[in-house]
Amino acid sequence: MYGRRASQLLGELAAAETGQLTVYNSDTFDQVIKECNEHNVQLQSLFRKMEEQNLDIQTTRNEDYFGAVIHHLSLARNKRCLMAYMYNRAETIQSLRWKIGKKLPQEIQEKLSFSEGEYFKNHSAAIDSYMSELDLDLTVDMIPPKDPYIQIRVLDDIGEVSLGDLEISLTRHSVHFLRRTDAEQFISQGLMEEFLG
Amino acid sequence: MASGSEPWSSGVAEEDALIGETTDVELLKRAWRNEKAAPEILQFQAALVLRAREQIQLLEGTVEEFVGNGVDDLAVSLYQMDLDRTQFLLRSYLRLRLQKIEKYMIHISKTNLWNRLSEQEQNFAKRCTDIMEKHLEQSVLSRLPFGYQSILKQSISSEEDDMVPEPQLDTFVFCKTRGDVGAFQLDDTGDEMVDLVADDLYVLRYKSIKGLVENGQIDLV
Incomplete structure (x- = not known):
């Protein structure tokens, strides 16, 4: 079924506790990417077929057109799922900078993809440069003080x-x-x- | 602690009138609370932050001086407590804003919310957006077929940017009026009216009272 794998990815996100990272699922992720490209191949070949029959893609509403629409929508849906997966993970990764600090423990690093590891480092550096522009450390005083x-x-x-x-x-x-x-x-x-x- | 001599950057006349009555710490607390409760980023309180930082420095000096002069420990610890609280407020205020920027960076950078950021926050937002774009580009977008590679749109056929996370403005917020607002229209059609009297608590949609929060007539709690 189209789009099932992509929803599995999001299922993993949803099952994890908020603020916790799951291991980056590169297998499923790559498969969904592959699915996207297959959809595109199908989509293009349907369009080509319609062109060969000298049909106007804008106005024709035959079985090939609707087939193409399904491929297009499945592709767009897969993209949304992939982006949501990456983006939500990136948000959790951002929050780690505030909660844990600049250096991530080994067990968390293992859960990240290469690009995510880079992302954490770069994002962390962006926070650091903001703090040094302001000359104020924002990573202390995380909870309201009660007693000195x-x-x-x-x-x-x-x-x-x-x-x-x-x-x-x-x-x-x-x-x-x-x-x-x-x-x-x-x-x-x-x-x-x-x-x- | 109040020092109301500096110019007030947002330039709202009502705020000016209130400055004499309340201290900067109170103002900072209010800015912090509003920022905490509002779903979208609010105007950066540049002058207030500047004054708060000056006062923190002053207070730090005072505490050190007291310790040096052997002033009563209790007094010192009271000053220290005051200092800690102000510092927490300031840090938390700046932190809340950064976290909102992290969350809605793309939305902020393409709307006029951009002008609400301080210069440093704008630099931060720019960097964050670049980093996020690079990350999504190399892990998702560049691997998708042509026509589906935009970070803003689902596909080339989308007319609007339909992939940008935006704050939910129609969420409900608790708010407290500062003065009489009078009959207030909650929606565009004018079906729902509410009489906002001074110093009363309400639970309303953020979207409908947005304007009142921005011009300081209502506080979020």
């Missing part, structure tokens, strides 16, 4: 760090009470977490 100080737990050995006027030794699993602004950079790097216990 927070309790944090250290997830990895960080060592001696000087925060403002205070020297502090951040060893793994230790719990500290820090200024939120100081802690935030470590939290975004995954070296600390907010300790809510």
